[in-house]
Amino acid sequence: MSLTWGQVKQWRAAPFTTAEEALTTSRRTLTDRADDLRTMAGPARWTGSAASTASTRLRRVTDDLEILVAEVSAARRAVIEAGDAVTGVEHAVDAAVEYASAHGLTISADGTVSDEAGLQMCYATEHDEQVARQERQVLVDECVARVEQALRKANDVDVDLVAVLTSVRDGTIADGSDLSLDEAARDGDAAGHLSLLGPPSGGTPADNTGWWESLSPEEQQRVLDEHPDWVGNLDGIPMGVRDEANRTRLEETATELRDRQQDIEDELAAMDPDPYDPEYLALLAEAQTIREQLGAIGTLEETLDKPDTHLLVFDLTPGQRPQAAVSIGDVDTADHVGVFTPGLTSTVEGMGGYVNDMADLRDATLDQLARNGDFDSTVATVVWLDYQAPQWGSTFSGDSVALSGAAEDGGASLADFYRGINSSRATDPDLTALGHSYGSTTTGYGLQHEGTGVDRAVFFGSPGLGTSDVDDLDIPSGSAYYAEAKWDGVGDLGRFGIDPSAMDGINHLETGDATVDGQDYAGVSGHSSYLEQHSTSQYNMATVVSGHPQDAVEGNNTGITDDPRAWDWWPSWLGG
Amino acid sequence: MGYEVQIEDLRSSAQAARDALDVVEDTKAPDDLRGIAAAIPGASAASLVETVATGWEADVRSWVRGARRYAEGLESAATQYETDDAAARAAFTPAGPNQPR
Numbered sequence: 001m002s003l004t005w006g007q008v009k010q011w012r013a014a015p016f017t018t019a020e021e022a023l024t025t026s027r028r029t030l031t032d033r034a035d036d037l038r039t040m041a042g043p044a045r046w047t048g049s050a051a052s053t054a055s056t057r058l059r060r061v062t063d064d065l066e067i068l069v070a071e072v073s074a075a076r077r078a079v080i081e082a083g084d085a086v087t088g089v090e091h092a093v094d095a096a097v098e099y100a101s102a103h104g105l106t107i108s109a110d111g112t113v114s115d116e117a118g119l120q121m122c123y124a125t126e127h128d129e130q131v132a133r134q135e136r137q138v139l140v141d142e143c144v145a146r147v148e149q150a151l152r153k154a155n156d157v158d159v160d161l162v163a164v165l166t167s168v169r170d171g172t173i174a175d176g177s178d179l180s181l182d183e184a185a186r187d188g189d190a191a192g193h194l195s196l197l198g199p200p201s202g203g204t205p206a207d208n209t210g211w212w213e214s215l216s217p218e219e220q221q222r223v224l225d226e227h228p229d230w231v232g233n234l235d236g237i238p239m240g241v242r243d244e245a246n247r248t249r250l251e252e253t254a255t256e257l258r259d260r261q262q263d264i265e266d267e268l269a270a271m272d273p274d275p276y277d278p279e280y281l282a283l284l285a286e287a288q289t290i291r292e293q294l295g296a297i298g299t300l301e302e303t304l305d306k307p308d309t310h311l312l313v314f315d316l317t318p319g320q321r322p323q324a325a326v327s328i329g330d331v332d333t334a335d336h337v338g339v340f341t342p343g344l345t346s347t348v349e350g351m352g353g354y355v356n357d358m359a360d361l362r363d364a365t366l367d368q369l370a371r372n373g374d375f376d377s378t379v380a381t382v383v384w385l386d387y388q389a390p391q392w393g394s395t396f397s398g399d400s401v402a403l404s405g406a407a408e409d410g411g412a413s414l415a416d417f418y419r420g421i422n423s424s425r426a427t428d429p430d431l432t433a434l435g436h437s438y439g440s441t442t443t444g445y446g447l448q449h450e451g452t453g454v455d456r457a458v459f460f461g462s463p464g465l466g467t468s469d470v471d472d473l474d475i476p477s478g479s480a481y482y483a484e485a486k487w488d489g490v491g492d493l494g495r496f497g498i499d500p501s502a503m504d505g506i507n508h509l510e511t512g513d514a515t516v517d518g519q520d521y522a523g524v525s526g527h528s529s530y531l532e533q534h535s536t537s538q539y540n541m542a543t544v545v546s547g548h549p550q551d552a553v554e555g556n557n558t559g560i561t562d563d564p565r566a567w568d569w570w571p572s573w574l575g576g
Numbered sequence: 577m578g579y580e581v582q583i584e585d586l587r588s589s590a591q592a593a594r595d596a597l598d599v600v601e602d603t604k605a606p607d608d609l610r611g612i613a614a615a616i617p618g619a620s621a622a623s624l625v626e627t628v629a630t631g632w633e634a635d636v637r638s639w640v641r642g643a644r645r646y647a648e649g650l651e652s653a654a655t656q657y658e659t660d661d662a663a664a665r666a667a668f669t670p671a672g673p674n675q676p677r
Contacts, residue, residue: 007618015615022608029599036599039592042650043585048667050653057646061593064639065600068632072605075628079612086616154619161621168628 005111005147008154009093016083023076030069031181037062063176070174070188077192078164084216085157085194092150092214099146102426103139111151113143127471134474138451142206142423149210153197160194167191196222199230205420208236212424224248233313233386235420239331243310250304250314254297261290289318296322296348303355313386313417320388322348328359329380331421336365337429338545339382339421341414341446343437344490346389354383357531364533364542371517372548379545380429386413390438404445404496407438407466411445415452422453432545433457433475436530441466441496447473455479458509458544460530460537461488464496470505481544483509483537486525486557501556509540510555521553579657579664586654593647597640606632 040061042054100107104117115136123129167173173191178184196219200207212231215223220241223230228245231237264287274280293316303309303326313325331337338361342354358381365379387410414433422428433454435443444465447457454475459465460483465473470480482500484491492499500506512523514536521536530537536553543551606629613625657664 003618010617012615015611019608019611022611023605026603026605026608030603030605033596033599036592036596040589040596040646042589043582043668045582045668046586046653050649050656051667054646054649054653057642057649061639061642061646064635064642068600068635068639071628071632071635075605075609079609082612082621154616158616158619158621161616161619162624165621165624165628169624169631 003151003154003158004109005107005151006109008089008151009097011086011089011093011154013083013086013090016079016086020076020080020083023072023079027069027072027076027185030065030072031185033065034181037065037181066178066181066184067171067174067176069181070178070184070191071168073185073188074164074173074192075168077189078161078194081192081194082157082161084218085153085160085197088214088216088219089150089154089157091216092146092153092210095213096143096146096150096210100143103143105140105143107143107147111147113140113147115140125477128477131474131476134450135453138419138422138453141204141451142209145204145206145423146210146213149200149207149214152200152211153214156197157194164192164194196226198227199234203236205236205416206423208234208420209423212237212241233315235416236423237420238424239310239312239327239421242312243327246311246314247304250297250300250311253314253316254294254301257290257294257297261287261294264290292349293322296324299349299352300324300326303352306355306359309355312382313384315386321391323386323388324348324351325382325384325386325417326351326355327380327382328355328362329378331380331382331429332425333378334380334429335377336369336379336432336545336547337382337421338362338365338379338432338434338541339384339414339418340434340436341384341387341410341439341443342389343435343439343442344390345392346385346439347391348385351383351385354385354531358383360533361531361538361541361545364538365545368542368546368548368551371551372546374546377546381545384414384417386410386417387442389442404441404466407441407496408445410442411447411466412449414442414446415449418446418452418454428453430547431455434541434545435459435462437461437490437527438463440500444473444497447475450474455547456544456549457481458483458541459500459506460484460509460511460541461491461527462500463490463493464498465500465503466496468498468503470503477505478507480505481507481509481540481549481552483511483530483540484557485511485523485527485530485537488525488527490527507549507552508554508556509537510553511535511537511540511557512555514539514553514555516551516553579668582668583654583657583664586650586657590647590650590654593643593650597643597647600636600643601640603636606630606636 040058106114106116119132119136123132173188174184178187199211224245228248232242232245232249264283268283271280300311304311308329310327312327313323315323340358362379362381369377388406390406431454433443433447440459440462441464444467447454452474456479457475458481473480484501514521521539522534524530524532524535524537532538540552543549609625610629613622616622657667
């Protein structure tokens with residue numbers, strides 16, 4: 001029988017603590033009887049039928065006491081761990097109730113979440129109302145996820161506790177074969193362990209957040225110690241937790257791969273090089289894969305040595321290029337977060353430059369905040385490369401630069417990453433999506449998913465956003481920005497939707513030389529210079545990430561290779 | 577004669593059994609466990625707690641009976657050996673394999 005929200009809301013961990021202490025005392029009292037049992041044995045030289053009867057009786061009494069000690073020990077262990085788990089249930093219930101209260105939602109006794117507050121204002125456009133409605137729905141869904149995960153945890157505790165208590169009831173904890181009461185206590189203790197609840201299979205970021213919140217601090221630490229792979233890449237888990245888990249995984253994987261690399265080198269050295277030997281070729285292929293993976297690891301190790309860097313994704317899934325995400329600044333607490341998705345030819349091994357760019361953008365964003373009199377707000381930027389960015393060598397497979405498959409798949413992952421940032425925090429940050437080149441296509445696809453919580457988006461050097469209609473992006477009207485430099489051929493491709501230079505409803509950012517408040521910013525040209533330090537394009541991105549896009553320098557740097565509809569002199573009556 | 581020490585050992589063993597049963601009889605483990613039932617309303621484990629606690633109480637009573645019977649057996653034997661020299665001689669010499677542990 002499943003538990004109800006009304007029941008689980010009444011669960012309390014404190015009585016478990018009381019019971020644990022009492023059972024500890026009771027168990028000690030029983031195990032202390034070991035001396036009595038030794039004295040109870042009659043004289044060694046006593047023989048005959050009376051002695052034999054006494055011996056049989058003493059054996060039974062001893063065995064029965066051992067069984068009782070084992071059972072009490074098992075129950076005590078179960079009570080300790082169930083109490084810990086119920087602490088997690090209490091925490092999850094409190095989190096769900098607080099979340100509902102903070103967002104004007106109500107949770108009924110059967111766990112149903114309803115949006116009593118609803119939309120509180122009128123919106124200028126149908127698009128904005130739809131975005132706002134979806135945001136409300138996201139709040140409801142996140143609250144539902146928290147309720148469901150609290151109930152999932154409570155049911156899991158119940159099932160585990162029932163399993164131990166059933167063993168006690170059925171007398172299967174011990175059979176009296178232990179050699180002492182202490183041994184019986186140890187065996188019983190081992191039989192009383194409860195399982196550690198893993199994350200929900202195929203859960204949404206909100207489900208994952210709800211699961212994490214349903215764990216007690218001790219259980220969370222156990223996850224980090226014993227199962228860092230559960231949480232390292234799991235959207236919805238606080239980024240600080242992911243960083244800790246991923247650093248562990250990085251270190252362990254690096255050791256494993258370096259050991260394996262040495263083994264392969266030894267094996268190859270002992271073989272005759274034979275290009276027709278499948279075993280030889282397999283080793284060469286494995287060595288190449290490991291070289292690539294260690295290259296990625298080397299870059300990450302170097303990156304993580306820099307201050308305030310965090311490893312939010314670390315993925316060496318076989319059969320694909322390494323994937324990773326690194327933040328500069330604390331995404332869990334930052335007031336403003338910018339998530340940058342690089343594109344064509346990006347690799348983890350080569351992402352160090354992007355990390356530096358994002359560190360610079362973070363500083364530039366802080367400058368913008370200060371310029372607006374805000375010296376308190378904090379900023380975090382992220383390089384997100386948790387997708388298969390196309391490489392020049394790609395064939396026309398799903399991750400070819402000519403095809404949208406990698407961008408669509410990456411977009412779905414990216415949408416979950418955005419959602420995870422919001423669901424794992426008590427309050428959503430001001431969130432800006434940044435996408436360059438094929439990464440802008442990925443970002444465009446990502447923002448076509450509902451409920452990402454992204455407030456603004458900056459695309460630059462884009463071959464298309466995966467749509468020709470800016471309203472397909474699930475962000476507020478007027479929140480999409482586009483920057484294109486002169487001589488950026490990729491930005492003129494219009495391969496995945498219209499060239500954004502010619503897109504209606506998108507704000508255009510200057511990329512040429514500019515002066516703002518007496519400060520000169522350098523123009524950029526070509527496809528790969530948008531993030532250069534002290535460039536106009538970097539300045540503009542910083543204004544958007546800081547939440548002050550009104551300070552951006554507008555400009556549409558169109559050239560002869562752009563879609564004609566982007567030209568200033570293109571007659572409006574021709575459309576575009 | 578000469579069995580006094582052995583007989584005294586029997587009585588000491590019987591006393592140890594009585595000491596143990598007094599302590600075990602007073603164990604609070606069943607009530608300790610019952611304390612969690614009210615903390616998890618609706619849980620299947622809550623009803624099982626009572627079953628286990630009741631089972632422990634029965635186990636404790638059974639154990640106490642067994643220990644008491646054991647003590648009584650030792651005391652009865654000690655009394656017999658004190659009054660029956662021949663029985664005592666038969667019981668304590670020679671040392672046999674069937675000794676209480």
